[in-house]
Amino acid sequence: MMQHNAMAFNSGSDLLPDWMSAEHSTGTTIMAVEFSEGVVIAADSRTTTGSYIANRVTDKLTRVTDNIYCCRSGSAADTQAITDIVSYHMNFHKMELDEDPEVRHAAKIFQDLCYNYREQLSAGIICAGWDKKAGGQVYSIPIGGMLMRQPVCIGGSGSTYLYGHIDATFKENMTKDECMQYCANAIALAIFRDGSSGGICRLACITKDGIERKTILHQDLPKFFEG
């Protein structure tokens, strides 16, 4: 019924609220940090259609393989489709190699799709995980399809509020708990200022033992100056 109404009116028509025609976007704040034993990935949980919050408990930390996850930002439909395709490829790859695939292989397939279909897609992805050849790795694949490995990576509309914070406070070789706290702080700061980010903070730690997830509810997020 919503489809029919959306087609009957022009999008942007005054008779139709904008959320009936706007695309689902994960407004978002995402980040990932490498540490000695693996990676920590983090995201907020808000999906918006226009200014309406369509989902306030979204899971933006999506499984590619058991040891490789990705953080999704941009169009929800695009990033879900891309992640499905990469996951499909990695399944075959694992059977061919008879061992867990490397993070950089998944990242390369992400890049392949995001670059070759760059005109049609709106997707900013952080691919992160652990493999036994190179340990914890974080790869950034922003809009346009660049691929770059970084010790810390931020993405999404909320990340603009974090560049200064990361530059000023990040240090390499943190412990697992320090990384988790660091990510929680950063996501909290972005949620506070960015209208397109909010809800709860989802964290995950990927090491040789697999994934360990944590959720921080809104009231338990770190609090900063509220002037």
Add this chain to the structure above:
Amino acid sequence: MSIMEYNGAAIVAMIGKDCVAIAADKRLGVQSQTVSFNFKKIFQMNDKLFVGLPGLATDVQTVANKLKFNLNMYQLRENRQMKPRTFMHMVSNTLYTRRFGPYFVEPIVAGLDPLTNEPYIATMDLIGCPMETKDFVVGGTCTEQLYGMCESLWNPDMEPDDLFETISQSLLNAVDRDALSGWGAVVHIIEKDKVTTRDLKARMD
């Protein structure tokens, strides 16, 4: 993004038993960036009359000042408090004088008659078309969410404490589904002998 959604707002007013309540969020944003958590959108005009102004922030402040000025002049000349319904007509006229270059606000009027203490609420569009109701009025960027909340929670003849709970829950849950409003909330309960103002603890996201 439309000009009415540039700064973000959520305002609601409700009628209770011999009282009215008006509530608003406190966010000031520039599209998705939040700039302030302390932005005033409800203005007291006289002892028992309030006006809430959702819309473009610069016009919120300009229109509030204009209205206060005109109300003061009226009250000085007439030597009596202005009735809410008269004030509504004054706001409507102020907006219509700018019919072809409007102020981007959609005001909500809430108050008690200065003599009879009868509760009154009204809203209007940005060029002054008024709408008076007997239950509740809503305005801002999450009106659909507010209508849903108010329609479910409102009952006639609520006592001030009940009305406070109802209007607070209506506002808080509506703004939690809107990316452009929230970040704090303020509620004014207007009764015949006092006005109670409370700040709500809200989600800051």
